[in-house]
Amino acid sequence: MPERKIRVMVAKPGLDGHDRGARVLARCFRDAGFEVVYTGCHQTPEQIAAAAIQEDVDLVGLSCLSGAHRILFPRVVELLREKDADDITVIGGGIIPEQDFTMLYDSGIKAIFTPGSSLDSIVEWIKKNINPTSAEFL
Amino acid sequence: MDSIIKKICAGDVRSASRLIRDIEDKIPEARAKIKRLYSHTGKSFIIGITGAPGAGKSTLTDALITELRKSNKTIGVLAVDPTSPFTGGAILGDRIRMQSHAEDRGVFVRSLATRGALGGLSQAAGDAIHIMEAMGKDIVIVETVGIGQQEIDIINHAHSVLVILVPGMGDEVQTMKAGLMEIADIFVINKANRAGAKQLQMELTSMLNLSSKSAEGWKPPVVMVGDAFKPETFTENIVKLSKKIEEHHIYLQQSGKLTERMHRKAMAEINDTLHACLLEPVIKSLAAGGELEKFAEKIKNRKADPYSVAEEIAQRFFKKENEK
Numbered sequence: 001m002p003e004r005k006i007r008v009m010v011a012k013p014g015l016d017g018h019d020r021g022a023r024v025l026a027r028c029f030r031d032a033g034f035e036v037v038y039t040g041c042h043q044t045p046e047q048i049a050a051a052a053i054q055e056d057v058d059l060v061g062l063s064c065l066s067g068a069h070r071i072l073f074p075r076v077v078e079l080l081r082e083k084d085a086d087d088i089t090v091i092g093g094g095i096i097p098e099q100d101f102t103m104l105y106d107s108g109i110k111a112i113f114t115p116g117s118s119l120d121s122i123v124e125w126i127k128k129n130i131n132p133t134s135a136e137f138l
Numbered sequence: 139m140d141s142i143i144k145k146i147c148a149g150d151v152r153s154a155s156r157l158i159r160d161i162e163d164k165i166p167e168a169r170a171k172i173k174r175l176y177s178h179t180g181k182s183f184i185i186g187i188t189g190a191p192g193a194g195k196s197t198l199t200d201a202l203i204t205e206l207r208k209s210n211k212t213i214g215v216l217a218v219d220p221t222s223p224f225t226g227g228a229i230l231g232d233r234i235r236m237q238s239h240a241e242d243r244g245v246f247v248r249s250l251a252t253r254g255a256l257g258g259l260s261q262a263a264g265d266a267i268h269i270m271e272a273m274g275k276d277i278v279i280v281e282t283v284g285i286g287q288q289e290i291d292i293i294n295h296a297h298s299v300l301v302i303l304v305p306g307m308g309d310e311v312q313t314m315k316a317g318l319m320e321i322a323d324i325f326v327i328n329k330a331n332r333a334g335a336k337q338l339q340m341e342l343t344s345m346l347n348l349s350s351k352s353a354e355g356w357k358p359p360v361v362m363v364g365d366a367f368k369p370e371t372f373t374e375n376i377v378k379l380s381k382k383i384e385e386h387h388i389y390l391q392q393s394g395k396l397t398e399r400m401h402r403k404a405m406a407e408i409n410d411t412l413h414a415c416l417l418e419p420v421i422k423s424l425a426a427g428g429e430l431e432k433f434a435e436k437i438k439n440r441k442a443d444p445y446s447v448a449e450e451i452a453q454r455f456f457k458k459e460n461e462k
Contacts (some may be wrong), residue, residue, distance in 0.1 A: 004163050005226070005251075028228035037253050040234035047240040051233060054240075054247055056155035085152065 009057040011040035011048045015077065016066040017041050020092070025061060027120040034126070045072055049079035052088055058130045064094040074107035081108070089112040089130060093117070143174050149273045151246055155267055158248055162262040172265050179271040180400070182214070182278045183387055188258060188318070191284025193302040194328040196235035197366050201376040202383075203239050206277060214270030215279045216261055221251040223292050228252075232281060246270065253416050257291030258282035264410060264423030267295055278327040291379060293403045294406035297399055298323045298386045300379075303342075305334030313338075313345040322358050324385050330362040356389050 010026045012019055019041050019068070022087045029036045037055045039048065052060050060080075062073055080088050092104060093113040101112055113122050145153040146287050184204075187195050198218065203213055217232035219418075228251035239245040252262045259282055269443035270278045292299055301322035313319055314351040325342055327335055342360050349357075359382050388395040418460040424430040433451075 007159070008200075009268060019173060026229055030222060030229050033222075033226045033227050035228045035249075036223075036232060037230045037249055039237050039240075044241075047237055050240045051237065051247075054151055054155055054422070055230075055249055056159045137404075 006034045006059075006126065006130055006132050007037070007055065007057045008034050008059045008061060008064065008126065009048075009052050009055060010061045010128075011037065011039045011043050011051070011064050012041045013043050013048055013072040014066055014068045015042065015066060016064055016068075018065045019063070021065070022061075022063040025063070025093075025119070025122065028054055028123065029126075032123045032127075040083070045075040046078055047123075048076050049083060049085075052080065053083055053085050057088060058132050059089045059091065059126060062090065062092045062094075064092065067095065069094065069096055070100055070103060072106055074110050077108035091125075093122075140171075140174075140309045142171060146175065146272050147178055147274070149325050153354075154246070154269050154273055158250075158262065161265045161269075162250065164306065168265075172268060172412065175272045178394070179268040179374060182267075182271040182275050184267060184278045184280065184296045184298075186280050186282065186292035187302065187331040188282040188285055188292050188299065188321075189291075189302030189326075189328075190286065190304070190307065193284070193304050194234040194363075195302055195373065196268060196283050197372050198300075198302060198328065198376075198379075199232075199279055199327065200236045200238070201366070201372070202380060203236065203245055205241075205373075205376050205380045207244060210244070211276040212274065213246070214273065214275035215245070215247040216250055216263060216266050216270070216278065216283045217247065218250045218252060218263065218283045220283050220455050224253075227327060231431055240357075246273070246275065252283055254290070255291075255306065256289065258285045258289035259291045261410075261414075264295060264389070264407060285318065287315060290317060293321050293383070294403055297390060297396065298383055300324045300326055300383070302326045302328050303338060304329045310341045310345075313341045319345070321355070324379070324382050325358055325360045326338065326363055328363045329365075331368075335362065346347060355393055355397075356386065398420045404436040420451065424451065 008023050008029055012022050016099050026038045031061065037057060039051055048060065060076065062076060069092060080086055089110050091111040092109050095102060096112055098112055104112060111125055118119045142153050142157065146157065157168060157171055160308060161421050171432060174191055187199055188278065189195055199215060204325045206213055216238065219228055219230045219232060230249035230251060235251055239247065248266065250262060250266060252260045255261050263280065267278055267280065280296055300323050301318060327338055339360055339362060346357055351368045352416055361382055363379065364371050365373050421430065433447045437447060
């Protein structure tokens with residue numbers, strides 16, 4: 001079986017224009033050999049979910065520094081579920097207090113990376129948990 | 139007809155994007171699906187958008203989508219960005235400019251990485267266009283990777299080719315050069331609010347006046363598009379551009395050039411698929427047996443020359459085919 005290329009999307013939901021971190025990650029994913037769709041700032045969860053499906057990504061990485069993650073992150077998961085695309089893994093990062101972790105995990109976010117997480121640890125997590133070889137033939 | 143074919147023909151985005159991915163990843167089963175889809179293709183109008191990196195291809199694509207959606211046409215967009223020759227990774231950033239259409243169900247944007255292709259597109263682009271056609275898109279816009287002078291594979295896929303130029307990229311001689319400057323059906327001078335735009339327009343116009351192509355009936359118009367941050371004039375320019383595209387479409391139909399272009403496209407398709415069906419399996423099987431390395435070693439040490447090696451390989455494989 002030919003090797004599957006990992007496709008990821010880096011997205012910034014909500015009213016948050018600070019995308020330095022998201023750009024660093026996009027670049028780091030590129031260097032890890034992934035194809036990275038970057039959609040820019042100020043995205044609604046609806047735009048992010050629609051783009052993830054159109055691009056057939058394996059994973060969506062959400063970045064939020066504005067404090068609205070409790071609303072925005074679960075909404076993306078919910079929209080993907082509604083569109084029968086819950087095989088797309090959603091992870092998150094940014095300024096996220098530890099007390100919100102459980103709530104986010106419960107909503108379907110698969111991993112959370114906060115400031116101080118090394119780039120390598122994020123790439124490693126993706127390589128370990130995303131196996132696009134099994135990307136099902138629809 | 140299996141279900142994925144049905145779903146794609148019904149416009150299902152998930153199935154379409156997945157099949158595009160299967161093609162990109164060279165999943166063997168994908169080929170059979172394209173075979174089945176093929177009779178549903180060939181009905182869309184295909185617009186190619188090409189030009190240097192940062193010339194404004196994505197921004198113009200976005201603006202064209204807005205304009206074309208006013209007449210309710212459904213649109214597929216393929217946006218190509220470069221793959222790293224070192225890591226195989228890619229940043230696909232064309233979408234950033236088009237995200238305002240993300241929720242519009244009449245618009246399907248799919249990014250492709252070049253994955254080593256050098257002609258401005260990706261190897262999967264042809265089939266990705268087929269898939270969008272089968273979805274019933276009225277128009278497919280193909281945005282190439284940022285290109286230089288010679289990466290002109292787009293002419294084998296698009297009916298109308300837009301070449302996007304910006305001021306300040308060189309002198310008059312640049313407009314006379316072969317390659318990119320010859321393939322435009324429509325020239326766009328983008329960022330025309332910047333210094334040097336008038337000069338470029340003059341140079342282009344005089345180049346086009348000298349061109350023998352204009353005798354054939356279509357002289358590529360030069361459309362000036364100004365500051366994208368000034369919505370009023372920008373929209374006006376885009377309306378102009380979209381009218382020129384429509385005029386070119388009508389010209390192609392009435393002059394019989396459309397059939398000519400479709401013939402050229404068919405020839406290119408034979409060429410591409412032969413490459414995929416003949417050459418790729420040969421190289422793959424040689425690589426798998428370690429023989430490719432041995433041949434390379436021989437050539438490196440001057441124990442053999444590349445022509446003799448290629449002839450030996452060709453003879454062996456053609457013989458095998460004959461025995462079958």
